[in-house]
Amino acid sequence: MAPFGNTLTPRIRMIRKLLRRVFRRDAPSRHEPATIPHSRHGIDPALVSHNARRVCETLQGAGHRAYVVGGAVRDLIAGIEPKDFDIATDATPEQVRALFRRSRIIGRRFQIVHVMMGPETLEVSTFRAAHDENTLKDEHGRVLRDNIWGTMEEDAARRDFTVNALYYDPVTQTVFDYHRGVDDLKKKTMRMIGEPRSRYREDPVRMLRAVRLSAKLGLTLDPAVRAPIKEMSQLIENVPPARLFDEMLKLLFSGHAVECVKRLRAEGLHHGLLPLLDVILEQPLGEKFVMLALANTDERIRADKPTSPGFLFATLLWHEVLANWEERKAAKELPIPALFAAMDEVLDVQAEKLAITRRIAGDIKEIWLLQPRFDKRAGKTPLRLIEQPRFRAAYDFLLLRAQSGEIPLEVADWWTRFQREDHAGREAMLLPDTDKKRRRSRGRGRKAAAEGGAPESGA
Ligand code: ATP
Numbered sequence: 001m002a003p004f005g006n007t008l009t010p011r012i013r014m015i016r017k018l019l020r021r022v023f024r025r026d027a028p029s030r031h032e033p034a035t036i037p038h039s040r041h042g043i044d045p046a047l048v049s050h051n052a053r054r055v056c057e058t059l060q061g062a063g064h065r066a067y068v069v070g071g072a073v074r075d076l077i078a079g080i081e082p083k084d085f086d087i088a089t090d091a092t093p094e095q096v097r098a099l100f101r102r103s104r105i106i107g108r109r110f111q112i113v114h115v116m117m118g119p120e121t122l123e124v125s126t127f128r129a130a131h132d133e134n135t136l137k138d139e140h141g142r143v144l145r146d147n148i149w150g151t152m153e154e155d156a157a158r159r160d161f162t163v164n165a166l167y168y169d170p171v172t173q174t175v176f177d178y179h180r181g182v183d184d185l186k187k188k189t190m191r192m193i194g195e196p197r198s199r200y201r202e203d204p205v206r207m208l209r210a211v212r213l214s215a216k217l218g219l220t221l222d223p224a225v226r227a228p229i230k231e232m233s234q235l236i237e238n239v240p241p242a243r244l245f246d247e248m249l250k251l252l253f254s255g256h257a258v259e260c261v262k263r264l265r266a267e268g269l270h271h272g273l274l275p276l277l278d279v280i281l282e283q284p285l286g287e288k289f290v291m292l293a294l295a296n297t298d299e300r301i302r303a304d305k306p307t308s309p310g311f312l313f314a315t316l317l318w319h320e321v322l323a324n325w326e327e328r329k330a331a332k333e334l335p336i337p338a339l340f341a342a343m344d345e346v347l348d349v350q351a352e353k354l355a356i357t358r359r360i361a362g363d364i365k366e367i368w369l370l371q372p373r374f375d376k377r378a379g380k381t382p383l384r385l386i387e388q389p390r391f392r393a394a395y396d397f398l399l400l401r402a403q404s405g406e407i408p409l410e411v412a413d414w415w416t417r418f419q420r421e422d423h424a425g426r427e428a429m430l431l432p433d434t435d436k437k438r439r440r441s442r443g444r445g446r447k448a449a450a451e452g453g454a455p456e457s458g459a
C-alpha cells in the first residue's frame with residue numbers, strides 16, 4: 001500500500017497547488033467573509049427593526065444584496081438596542097429609489113438613499129470602494145473625498161473598526177464578517193481594520209470614535225489602536241469644526257459621557273477638543289461640576305428623558321465664565337455688563353473650535369444670565385423669575401452649582417421649596433426687602449430687570 005500511496009500523494013499535492021494558483025490568479029485579493037450563523041452571533045430578531053428587514057427583503061427580492069450594516073449589527077450582537085439601522089447594498093441609488101415609493105436620494109458627493117418607512121428613516125448606501133493612490137487627501141493625509149462604488153469586501157475594508165464592519169442578513173439571520181469582528185466583540189477588544197496610524201491620518205475623528213465606542217460597549221482598545229493616539233492627537237485640529245461638534249455631541253449624549261471623558265483624559269485627547277475643557281477639569285470645583293452635569297445627562301438619556309445641548313454646554317463652560325467674570329469684577333467692571341462680556345468672550349473662544357450654532361449659544365446664555373437672579377430672594381423678583389420659560393433649565397443648573405459646592409445648598413433648597421408653594425406660600429417665603437430706596441427706583445429700572453440686569457436688593 002505504501003508505494004501506491006507514495007506515488008499518488010505528490011500528484012495530488014501538485015494538482016492542489018495548481019488549483020490554488022489558478023484560483024489566486026482568477027481573483028487576486030478576494031477573500032470570502034466568514035459566514036456566522038445565529039447560534040454564534042445570537043442576535044435577537046425582536047431587536048431588529050421590521051422596517052429595516054422589509055427594506056432588505058425588497059432589495060433582495062429584486063435580485064440585489066442588502067444587509068443591515070455597521071453600528072446596528074455591532075450593537076445587536078452586544079445585546080444593545082440600536083439607535084438606527086443602516087443598510088448596505090450593491091444596488092445603485094437609482095435602483096434603490098425605484099423600489100421604494102417614499103424614498104429620496106440625498107448627498108451630492110456620495111449619494112445615499114433615505115427610505116421612509118412608517119416613522120423610521122433608513123439610510124441605504126451602495127457599497128463603497130476602498131481608498132487608493134488616487135484618493136484626494138489634504139497635506140496631513142486626511143481623506144477629502146471617497147465616493148467610488150465598490151464590492152462588499154471593499155466596503156468592509158474602508159470601515160474603521162472590525163466590530164463596525166459586520167453585515168447582517170435579517171432574512172437568513174446570518175452575519176458576514178471579513179475582519180473577525182464577531183470574535184473581537186466577544187473578546188471585548190476594539191481592533192482597527194488596517195494599520196491604525198494611517199487610518200488615523202486618513203480621518204483623525206477615528207481616535208474619538210475609538211474612545212466613544214469602546215466606552216459605550218465596554219471594550220478595551222487593542223494596544224495597536226491605543227498606542228498612536230497620544231502622539232497623533234493634534235491631528236484633530238485639522239478636522240472641520242462642524243464635524244468635530246457633531247462628534248462631541250455624539251460623545252456627550254451617548255449615555256456614557258462620564259466614561260467617555262475619563263477615557264479621553266486617559267488618552268490625552270481632551271486637550272484639543274473643547275478648548276479649556278482641560279483647564280476646567282483641572283480646577284477641583286469645575287471638575288466636580290462638569291462630572292455631575294455629565295452624570296446627570298447620562299442618567300437622563302438612559303431613562304429616555306429629554307436633554308439639551310444648550311444645557312450641557314452651559315455646564316461645561318460655566319467655570320470659564322465664572323473665572324472671567326471674577327477677573328472683570330476685580331477690575332471694577334459693573335457686575336452685569338461684566339457677566340455679558342465674560343459670556344461672549346468664553347463663547348467666542350469656543351466658536352473657533354466648535355461650531356456651536358447660534359440657537360445653542362442663545363440657550364446657553366439664557367441659562368447663564370438667569371443665575372445671578374437666583375441670589376435675589378426678596379421683592380417681586382422670585383415671583384417673576386419662576387414664570388420665565390427657561391426657569392426649569394436654569395433651576396436644574398442651580399442645583400448642580402449647589403451640589404458641586406459652588407454655592408450654599410441652602411439657596412437651592414429655598415428655590416426647591418419656593419416652587420412647591422402656591423402663590424400665598426411663595427409670598428410668605430420672600431425675604432424682607434430691606435433696601436427700600438433701591439426698590440423705589442426699580443420702577444425706572446424695570447426693563448433692565450426683565451433682562452436680568454436690574455440692581456435689586458440682595459438676599
Ligand atoms: P453609533 O452608535 O454612534 O451610531 P456607529 O458606528 O453606527 O456608531 P455611525 O456614524 O452611525 O457610527 O457610522 C456607521 C458606520 O459607518 C460605522 O459603524 C462604520 O462602519 C462606518 N464609519 C463611520 N464613521 C467612520 C469613519 N470615520 N471611518 C470609517 N468608517 C466609519
Ligand code: MG
Nearest residue numbers: 070071072084
Ligand atoms: Mg450608527
